[in-house]
Amino acid sequence: YEAPGRVVDTLSAVADRAGGDRQAAVARELTKLYEDVRRGTLAELMAYYSETPPKGEVVIVIAGAPVPILDESALRERARELRAQGYSVRDTATELAREFDAARNLAYRVARDAE
Template sequence: MPGRLILAATPIGNVGDGSARLWEALATADVVAAEDTRVTKELAMRAQIRLGGDLIALHEHNEGRVAPRLVDRVLAGETVVVVSDAGMPLVSDPGYRLLTAAIAADAPIEVLPGPSAPLAALALSGLPTDRFAFEGFPPRKDGEKASALAELAAEQRTLIFFESPHRVAATLQAMVEAFGEDRQASVSREITKRYEQTRRGPLAELAAWAAAEEPRGEIAIVVAGRPAQAPTLDRLVAEALTRVDDGERAKAVVADLAATFGVPQRDLYAAVVAARSDR
């Protein structure tokens, strides 16, 4: 009987986020294929479990060579668990070539869902979550980055990016140039870890903050999509006044409308204040 290929999500920071199914799979697997075996050994030590079977490396430089051997072991009846350093394998991590090889061989495949940095950053952003796209790491070179972001300027879905800490300020500035200084965004760092932080605001404000503070750690950037068609300022003011009359706080309403429709929050707030004073 064939075994199983299991794609297992690991904690992105806090080991307490690992599921009971994850720990059981790691302890009982015939093979654990890890992006970095040292990271996986440390995770097992922190979780106080013992890894079962063979621990082998599966990364971008050896995946093409290792994948067929792992599929053969699954077909021979063994359980192979695939993990990345953090989060779900295949999402900006190795595993895709192994997965496609397993599908082609009709090998049984399962998933152990769990922590996900893109989804956590999206939830923290305060931006629309009904439609979104994960874009991974932007290109490193300035010209390629500018071109890639320009292609996304008209995207209406919320956009999620990863970025290295030493490039985050430059990337945010490139986003200002591609998306506009008032486009709402958020920067989350060290999600689930001790120094977790999320900053929200217009891209220009976030770019200035990143240049001054030089944030460190694992970073995710979430950017609002371009509004399909922003209502006129008068319509937004009228909606804001209606919501304020219903008991909502003016600043909260303005922040929500500005983020939803991609309009300058300062200008909208001033118009709302002026309209209230004219009543």
């Protein structure tokens, strides 16, 4: 929930941290007769609500961050380096999972295949 007078400031603060191209929705007067939901990027919503200040109860919903795409070639290269340094398959998998935030089963498979 956000106060109507602070919607633009809040959208601006979130855009500074998450980027102006992050998808969001601003819902106004939910469950009431004049319910209104606007969807778009944070930048688009800031522009709209700068011109048309909202009235009533406002809820802001912001999309989550995109999941980073794991570069498996970098994972394989690092696995080869660790195995060359004498790391066991288990220790290599643990290190890969930690360094790359990779799934444990993927890290183990790459570590096993790096021999």
